[in-house]
Amino acid sequence: MAALLAPMAGGALPDDLEAGPKHCLWRVRSATNTVYLLGSIHIMRRDAFPLAAVIETAFSSSSVAVFEVDLSAGATVGSALGALAAGALPEGRTLPDVVSPETYRLAADRLADAGYDIAGMQRMRPWMVATTLTLAELQRAGYSPADGVDQVFQRRAVDSGKRVIGLETIDDQLALFADLTPEEDEAFLVQTLSELETLIPQVDELTAHWRAGSVDEVEALLAEGFAAFPRLYEKLVVDRNRRWLPQIEALLAGDQRAFVAVGALHLVGDQGVVELLRGKGYQVEQL
Secondary structure: OOOHHHHHOOOOOHHHHHHHHOEEEEEEEOOOOOOEEEEOOOOOOOHOOOOHHHHHHHHOOOOEEOOOOOOOOHHHHHHHHHHHOOOOOOOOOOHHHOHHHHHHHHHHHHHHOOOOOHHHHOOOOOOHHHHHHHHHHHHOOOOEEHOOOOOOOOHHHHHOOOOEEEEEHHHHHHHHHHOHHHHHHHHHHHHHHHHHHHHHHHHHHHHHHHHHOOHHHHHHHHHOOOOOOOHHHHHHHHHHHHHHHHHHHHHHHOOOOOEEEEHHOOOOOOOOOOHHHHOOEEEEOOO
C-alpha cells in the first residue's frame, strides 16, 4: 500500500524543475495526497505563455483542476447577466445621484481623457464604472481576461478531461460588491480614477514580478490597491480564504492530485491560504 501511495503523496517533479527558480506556485502535501497551489493573475497578455515548466508539469500531473469559479459556457452567460444586474443602480437613480459633484466631475474628466463618455455609464454603480474603465484600459494595452492564467488553465482542463471544481459561484462574487456601502462604493471609484495614469505600468510590473516568482513584490503590489478599503480586503480576500480552506483540505484528504489556481493575493501574506495551511500542519513549499 505504501508503495502505491508514494508517488501521489510525494508529488514528484523532476529534480531539475524543483531546483530551478521559484514561482508563485506551492506544493502542499498530506499523508496521502498532493495539491499544487498556483497564484493566478486574472488578466494577462497572450505573450506571457507558455508558462514555466514547473507550472506546466504541476498542471499536467494533476487529475483535478480547481478554480475560484467554474467558468463553463452556461456559467459565463449567467455571470454576464448577473454582473449587469448587480452593477446597475436602482430604477430612477443615476450616477450623479449617488456620488458627490466633485467625484462626478473627476469621473467625467478622467473618462474623457481616456476616450470614454460618462453619459454611457449613468446607470452604473460607482464600483461598476471603476471596473468597466479598468478592464477597458487593460484591454487597450493588450491585456485580456481570456488570457488570464486561470481561464487558460480552465480551458485546458476541460479539453484534457480533468475534473473541474469551482470554489464558489459568480453570484457569490457579485454579492461581495453588492454589499458595499455608498461611501465605499464612491471611494472605490475615486481610488480607481486616481490610479488610472499608472495602471498599465503597475500591471506590467506585477506580471514581471509574478513571472519571476517574487512573492513579496506581488503581495505588495496587489495589497496596495486595498490600502484604503480594509473592509473590502477582509471581504474579498481574507473571508474567502477561510471559506476555501475546508475545500482544499478535502482535496488533501482525497486520493486525486489537484491543481488549484486562484488569485495570487489569496495565497500570499500571513492570512493567505499558504500560511493557513501551514498553520494546520501541512507541509508547504514554494516551487
